[in-house]
Every structure is written in structure tokens, then in C-alpha cells.
Amino acid sequence: MAEQNVSRRGILSGAIGAAALAALPSRQAQAADDDAAWKISNGKINQSVVHWCFKPMEVEALCKAAAEMGCKSVELTGPETWPTLKKYGLTCAIAGSHGFVKGFNNPENHTFCIDKITKSIDASADFGCPNVITFSGMRERISDEEGLKNTVDGLKKIIGYAEQKKVNICIEMLNSRVATEMKGHPGYQCDKLEWALQVCEKVGSARMKILFDIYHVQIMHGDIINWLKKCKDYTGHYHTAGVPGRNELDETQEINYPPIMKAILETGYTGFVGQEFIPKKEDKVASLRQAVKLCDVG
Numbered sequence: 001m002a003e004q005n006v007s008r009r010g011i012l013s014g015a016i017g018a019a020a021l022a023a024l025p026s027r028q029a030q031a032a033d034d035d036a037a038w039k040i041s042n043g044k045i046n047q048s049v050v051h052w053c054f055k056p057m058e059v060e061a062l063c064k065a066a067a068e069m070g071c072k073s074v075e076l077t078g079p080e081t082w083p084t085l086k087k088y089g090l091t092c093a094i095a096g097s098h099g100f101v102k103g104f105n106n107p108e109n110h111t112f113c114i115d116k117i118t119k120s121i122d123a124s125a126d127f128g129c130p131n132v133i134t135f136s137g138m139r140e141r142i143s144d145e146e147g148l149k150n151t152v153d154g155l156k157k158i159i160g161y162a163e164q165k166k167v168n169i170c171i172e173m174l175n176s177r178v179a180t181e182m183k184g185h186p187g188y189q190c191d192k193l194e195w196a197l198q199v200c201e202k203v204g205s206a207r208m209k210i211l212f213d214i215y216h217v218q219i220m221h222g223d224i225i226n227w228l229k230k231c232k233d234y235t236g237h238y239h240t241a242g243v244p245g246r247n248e249l250d251e252t253q254e255i256n257y258p259p260i261m262k263a264i265l266e267t268g269y270t271g272f273v274g275q276e277f278i279p280k281k282e283d284k285v286a287s288l289r290q291a292v293k294l295c296d297v298g
């Protein structure tokens with residue numbers, strides 16, 4: 001019996017080793033397999049690209065690359081760049097406003113935030129941009145309950161204007177665990193989807209939405225597919241990135257993006273998914289193409 005067990009273990013170990021070796025070349029080949037002529041073929045996911053994380057690429061260079069692979073938007077660029085987007089047949093899926101440090105959770109910031117959002121709504125309505133981003137701001141000494149009330153009160157002052165202009169306001173949930181610049185935001189108040197959902201419910205407008213950033217949600221919650229189903233009635237936009245690191249959507253990170261994209265489609269979502277990862281590789285366009293291809297589910 002002992003000999004049989006040893007034999008079985010040996011066979012099993014050998015089979016696993018052989019399978020691993022067989023898989024290795026295909027992974028290497030996949031990483032090296034970049035067809036510069038590849039273009040989106042399914043098109044069920046409306047893909048967008050966030051400009052800031054591809055810097056120092058100029059907006060026009062990113063627009064050209066995005067358009068050539070079949071993306072529909074380059075986002076979070078200022079209105080001064082939108083004629084360039086239009087030149088390449090692109091839109092801006094979501095526009096910026098105020099930053100994430102000074103947000104609606106502090107009443108002292110309401111005038112500042114409303115002014116920024118009003119200007120962004122006006123520009124977005126004129127151009128055809130469907131969404132404007134907003135943030136809670138940093139906790140400082142503000143409790144979650146007080147911050148929620150202040151955020152709702154502030155957004156109620158501007159949501160009617162968003163309704164009039166037919167533009168969504170999307171509050172972004174950010175992770176507060178990663179203490180690396182632009183990869184996490186320790187002290188940020190809206191760091192849970194429950195909090196973001198309460199904002200939407202209490203503001204009570206079809207124009208009040210969530211920016212569901214898959215990267216941040218994975219870090220704070222995990223269980224992404226169940227969470228996107230819970231948030232489906234309030235989600236106005238999605239963002240992607242690899243975890244850990246906020247880098248490429250490749251085999252070095254833990255999120256399996258194709259089934260997530262399929263789950264997004266199953267919710268009936270028809271908006272945009274923005275690629276917001278920070279490329280580590282020198283060829284940023286190849287990294288983008290890899291991510292876009294991965295998310296182009298059938």
C-alpha cells in the first residue's frame with residue numbers, strides 16, 4: 001500500500017510538473033504576442049482610456065492609439081483637449097471637477113465643489129460627455145455619519161442642475177489602505193461601497209451615480225461580481241486596473257477581468273469602462289492594447 005501511495009504521488013507530481021511546464025511557454029508567448037493591427041471586434045463593452053496614468057503621453061498620441069484599437073473615449077481630460085478627442089472620433093466618458101482632497105463631506109468646501117462641478121456640467125452638456133466625477137474628500141476629524149450628511153446636503157444643491165443638463169454626477173469610492181501616491185488614499189472618507197450607495201439613495205436622483213473602480217473595490221471589499229450586481233442601479237461608470245500595484249491587466253495580478261466584464265453586461269449596463277491602470281512596461285500602447293483585448297468579451 002505504501003508503495004502504491006508513493007507511486008501515485010509520483011505520478012501526480014509528475015503530471016502537475018508537466019502541466020506547469022506546458023503552460024509556461026504559452027504564457028510567455030501570450031505576453032510577447034502584441035499585434036499592433038488588432039482592433040476591438042466584439043464591442044459590447046464601451047471602452048475608454050484615462051489619460052493621467054499614461055503620461056507623459058500627450059493627449060493626441062493617446063487619442064490616436066485608442067481610436068486605432070477601437071476605443072470610444074479618452075477621459076478625465078480638460079475641455080481644452082476635447083476638440084482633439086473629436087478629431088479622432090472619440091468622446092470623453094467622464095469629466096473632472098474638484099479633486100479628492102477637498103470634497104462635499106466638509107460644508108466649508110461646498111461652494112468650491114459646486115463651482116467646479118457646475119463648470120464641468122456645462123462643458124460636458126455642450127460636448128456630450130455623460131458624466132462628471134465627484135469625491136467625498138478626506139475624513140480629517142469628520143465622522144462617517146456627519147460626512148455622509150454633509151455630502152448629501154452638498155450634492156442636493158447641485159443635482160437639480162445636473163438633471164436639467166442631463167449629466168450624471170458620479171461619486172468615486174477609493175481605497176484607503178494603500179499608502180502609495182495615486183494607488184491609494186489613506187484618510188479618504190468614501191472608501192466603502194455601502195457609504196457611496198447611501199449617498200446615492202439619500203440624494204434620490206437618477207443622475208446621482210457611483211464610479212465603480214474595480215481596482216479600489218478589490219482592495220477594500222473583494223467579491224467584485226456580487227458587489228457590481230448590488231450597485232447596478234447606481235453605477236454610472238467603471239474603472240479598471242491590476243491588483244496589486246494598479247498596473248497592467250496581465251498574469252501578474254489577481255483580478256480575472258473577462259468574467260467581470262461579462263457580469264457587467266449581464267446587469268444591462270450600457271455605459272463606459274475606463275482603463276485606469278499605470279503601465280510599468282515601456283510600450284504603453286502595447287499594455288493598453290492587452291487590457292482592451294482582455295475586456296473585449298463576446
